[in-house]
Amino acid sequence: MEPPPSEVSRLSSADTPTAEVEAPDEAPVDTARQALVDRLASELGDALLASVIDKGDVWVRVRPDAWHAAARACRDTLGMDYFCFLSGIDWMPSAAPNPEVADVEVEGAEGDDAEAPPEPEAEPEAAPEPAAAPAVAADGWTTGVAGGDTRFQVLLRLYSTATHLGITLKADLDDDDPRVTSIADVYGGADWHERETWEMFGFGFEGHPNLLHLYLPSEFEGFPLRKDFPLLAREVKPWPGIVDVELIPESLEAKLEAAAGGGPAAPESSEPAE
Amino acid sequence: MTAVTDRQRLAYVNTQASEARVNVELQTEDMTLNLGPQHPATHGTLRVVAKLDGEQVVDADVVCGYMHRGYEKLTEVRTYPQVTTLINRIDWLSSFANEVPFILAAEKLMEIEAPPRAQYIRTLFFEMARIANIGLFLGEMALQVGALTPAFYAFRDREFVLNQIEAATGGRFHPNYDRLGGLKDDLPKGWIAETQAVMKRIREFCDELEGLVAGNIIFERRCRGVGVIPAEIGKAFGVSGANIRASGVDWDLRRDEASPLVWKDLDWKVWTHPDGDSFARYWVRLQEVRESTFMVDQMLEGLPAGSIQAKVPRIIKVPAGEAWVHTENPLGEMGFYIVSQGGLGPFRCKIRSASFNNVSVLPWLLKGTYVPDIITILASLYFILGDIDR
Amino acid sequence: MLAVSMPYWFETLIKTVVVLGVIPTMALMLGYVFLMKMMSHMQSRLGPMDAGPHGVLQLVADGVKFLQKEDLTPANADKWVFAAAPLLVLISTFLLYVVVPAGPRLVVQDLDVGIFFALAVSSISVIGVLMAGWASANKYSLLGALRAAGQLIAYELPLVLAVIGVVIQAGTMSLQGIVRAQQHGAIFGFGNLGEPFILTQVVGFFLFLIASQAELTQTPFDMPVAESELVAGYMTEYSGFRFLFFFMGEFGTAAALSAIAATLYLGGWYIPGVHGLAADVLGPVVLITKMMLVAFLIFWVRFTYPRFREDQLQAFAWKYLIPLALANIMVTGILKVAF
Known part of the structure; x- marks a missing residue:
């Protein structure tokens, strides 16, 4: 538009x-x-x-x-x-603390960090005030x-x-x-x-x-x-989060990079998981 | 306030008396009329059990839960982006408006904010969702009161709004268009001109219905003085949106709450009506739809350029904390109380939906009314079953 | 009646068959033209388009569908009464057609008290409706039937009172006589044009229309069958061909009342300049055209207005229509004596 x-x-x-x-x-x-x-x-x-x-x-x-x-x-x-x-x-x-949540957290985060540029806003400066x-x-x-x-x-x-x-x-x-x-x-x-x-x-x-x-x-x-x-729905069926993590489309990501005034776009080594 | 308790006490005495009456000979026996869960007036699966004396309601009980889907539990096992898919289905006639408070609450916790263009487009679709939703109500209410034709007019013209929503978001009823920190897509080419034409058409539709329904003497007779909610009672029950504005409470979260959305930049008016009856609720909604079309026009003209997505991490983890964000949804105040413990999904997500509170006033409201008025009141309170049962 | 002489029983048989054939034809015609097409176009949609050209045969298809459906009777229903109710409603419609003249000699039975007879038999349907509501063992049906009884009785009065003006003017209760009375007179000095009573009885005409709208339990007087509230009222438990009977009864009565209104106020089968055998041939066409005009008004109102509440409906009848009808009678009587 x-x-x-x-x-x-x-x-x-x-x-x-x-x-x-x-x-x-x-x-x-x-x-x-x-x-x-x-x-x-x-x-x-x-x-x-x-x-x-x-x-x-x-x-x-x-x-x-x-x-x-x-x-x-x-x-x-x-x-x-x-x-x-x-x-x-x-x-x-x-009680069943959604172990898969924890797994995804680790795997996904690591995997992504490896291929994506560091994203400053994700860092813990978001931690709330002490109060x-x-x-x-x-x-x-x-x-x-x-x-x-x-x-x-x-x-x-x-x-x-x-x-x-x-x-x-x-x-x-x-x-x-x-x-x-x-x-x-x-x-x-x-x-x-x-x-x-x-x-x-x-x-x-x-x-x-x-x-x-x-x-x-x-x-x-x-x-x-x-x-x-x-x-029960989660007991009988594995948590779908692992495949459903949505990645930002690369075209958009490039634009974002440009908008943020960052350097060249991210390395295009990996395909987003579908 | 004392009116509440007094009236409740009175109602209690009434029910006791009516129960006692059954045992007394020469008294008419009360009849229990069961409206629903499959009944055209409940447009969905609400059930109203009314105890009747003749055609007068002695006591009414509202039974819901036939469509309860347990969203509050389900949100706890989903990631934040996945939750928007669920909450699209809460108030299914204005799905986009459901996404907004949730996304805003999550963004508040993450301390990010979408770029101005995204906020504009969010507000734009929020108002279009309102038009699509309330526009249907304007015809639906007439249908419940017995006039068939306005309902078809409503369906006809709502279609144009839905087409615009679909053209931009890809989803006709459930856009799932909001993302944390922005939007899924930008607007397609030529969309703005089309939407302007549609808004013009909706205004014509409002004029049409103002004459056909609101100006009809039978409709007015059926609705005036029926189902009066005093402002104090309404507020104590948490009745919100057009329902409480029709009771003379000048309160609209779009104007009164600091929000990253752009209502504050627009020139518009909050409509109220002093009567608090069914007609007032219809009238206020009619004005609101028209007002929304003007708001959409203003936003289309003032749409800023720029990005539609703020930078967010690939894997979205929301910092620990609690946030409450409520917005003025078509049906009333909708809010999300999100408790995060730093994980991928909410630890607890309380969904405060408008219809639940709006309908909770029904047992109080229906006492002493007549059977035909039940229908008028149900229709004028305007609830969506998904919004009650969540 | 006809020039050919035939035995009484044969004549009766023919008459019965004709009337039995007329009811579904009229019901289908009204149903198709107004319920399906006119309503659809008013609501900016097409309506049925597939069965026959422009969906002409849709109602036939629906009728066949109804006949094929299972005939359900609720377990707690009073079976005989339940089964008899639709028939009674249909009989009332059937009897209405007996006295409506479609030509100078084309009438099943021209009774001296024709209009009186017609109004009398049209109230038989109340009994059928009450029976249906009671026998269904359903609270919605019962409420609907009681409402219907109250409403039909309340609107019987303005209906009768509206007609009295015409009867005073025509000096006869025979429908054929009323048609003839409208053939003479002058409009603004033009003789031979006849003088349909709508010119002098315009108040009576609209009273008659409103009251027949209520008799037909159509919007805005459809409290007894309010779909959004009582889910079709006394018809809730009916299915299959029994429902079809109610449907035919409703539309057949609509046609009959429209035809009676056309006869009373618009000159019936008569148009100026057509006499003798030509009137016999053209009469039915003329009558049906006029009937459709009246029916159009009835259905136009039906698709436009919301419905009255029960108390408003009663107040409307007793406080407005009946006094107005009485005043109309008085004025007509005074003018009749004066001129």
Whole structure:
């Protein structure tokens, strides 16, 4: 597609305008979000375990017994009038940790590195800031932003349609008996989300009006989104990733090289695997 | 807010009373009417179990899951590029719009950004997906209310949009056109002029339907005051998109959320309607389609030149972290909460789809309505089954 | 009737065969012209194109298909009632054709109370619909049948009241007499042209059209069969040739009511300047042409409008149509006495 000549002047060779746009944005937004966290902290006291503000987003981890109070405080004090979603996370490394994933990672990466020019952006400068760095739980597996002490976490995303700020609440749940108070009376929409989370993760929601199966048949056993629930499709059929890794077409790659101002195109020794 | 709990309590008392009534002689017995899972009004496999007193709904339960495909589990065993194929099938009428929030979330974690031309084209197809999707709704809603002809007009004119999408992406319904850091292909030659002609045609289609459907007195009578969602209730249930804008909430993520896509560069308007009823939802969507055609026109004129692909590693590994990106999809707010642990695929990917929340308000909304209104309400809420069941 | 004299039983046999032949012909004609072709072209598509030139034979093919299909009866259905219902609907259509004159001498039976008879037999179909809905043992069917009963009874009134204006003007209830009454009179001073009642009874004409639309349960009055809601209502459980009966009943009645409307308001088989034997030959052609014109209006509305809700539909009949029809009768009566 050829651009109209008049538009060529708009062509910006740099891929960076976003960085300069974001930089001035960052500061005011963060103060707004910091204010959210501060007010929540004053509401909840020491029930607020951790909070992270990163990349224009807020994570707050609260004690599970303060879950309901936190949701209520978000609604009444922070003006989070919009219920976005409620879900869960199982931080246990997968029982069958997709060994093929690991294999491909090694093989593919090595193979590619051998034939492709080094690509600077792939390097670990992408590592997040220390605040957002994954925490390591006592058991040795990593948990996400704002940390976590146990295997299960319940996750709640709320949003304000007035200030356009959102917040992610997290609470650690017990490994053996994950349960938390239902917030269906605070946000009507939590009803279905809690039912989904209950059947997918097996979290109990105390005080929920009708904790029934939503998606799965009522006689279904097990909690599919837990990491120890085997995905049968993967048990019977090998992981297809090894053949499906898509390479950038060489024509395009040459263009990219040129655009990046790099040297000559990559050596054309290898055919992309089909 | 108290309205929610009050109404819920009232509804609870009502159901209790209606159950008790069955035992009392000389009372009419409630009839349970089962709509679906195979029913034309549910366009898909949704099931509504309505307890009727005469033709009035005493209590309604919505059963979904007949098409649940477990995408959240499946994403955990796929690489990031493979996931886009799956999420194309969530809201299958505007597949491209599904890809965007996922790709943006992954890009946010990788801290890369697609070049401006790619962002323009993404926004372009996002809006075209909206036209294809909502354009169908405009006819479909009329069909549900009983008018056959507008549905055919919708199918006819949507076809032109799909042709343009297919011409550029190669995929009619499931483009799978987004890549991490860019796009699969650039636009083909002559595409811009064709698309401009199509947008003109879509505007004519909107005018046509504005007279044929929205201006029809029977349609208005069927929809006005039916299925009113108060703004507070809607927000508490997470109702989003045109459904909540029809309740007077001036909130559109395209305008209100900082996004690398280029909506902020365009001159457009967020349409709202104060009524919150079925007619308002139809009207808002009608205006949105027309607005989208203007947006597409602007983007076609202002399309910057340049690369469509940022540099990404050959094997895409996303750094550990968590990212939430939501966009204003045709059906409402769609978001992806991606948890990465540095692997090839997401560790956990929560798909927040619009229809799921939009439909979750149904049990509340259907109480006290009449059987014909169930159809109007279902149609005007506009859900796609794949978007509910994921 | 005919010049040839024949035994009564033979005459009756011929009449029966003719009417039995007319119903499917009319149903096919309306079905093809309006349901398949007109609707398709209005919706910017072609419609059936393969069976015969321009798909003329499509409905014949469909009919054959229906005959070949398995005749399903739901397990819990009331079998006799279930089987009898479509027949009853078809009988109502059948009886409608008895009194419609297609020429000066071309009428099965010219009753003195012709229009009264026609309106009376057209309501028999309500019983058939109720039977079908009840016997199907299906909630959708039951809801549909109850809606249909409520609607057909409500719209029976404006239908009858609309006709009364014509009867007052013509001074007879015989359809043949009404046609003759329209042969005299003058339009703007031109004699011999006749004066179709649509000129004086235009309100009655549209009332009759609206009410017959409702009697036919066609959009915007198709709440009883609402496909997107009750999944065809009382017809949900019918398949094969029983469904075909309902289909023929619907389109046959549409043709019959259109023909009656043409007779009442457009002068029936009569066109100015054609008399005697020529009228006998041309009469059916003229009547069918006028009938198609009326049917076009009915189907045009059907393909354009969304449907009323049940309460709106009742309110429309009782609050608007019936008072309007009563006013029409009053004005007609006053004018009749005055002039």
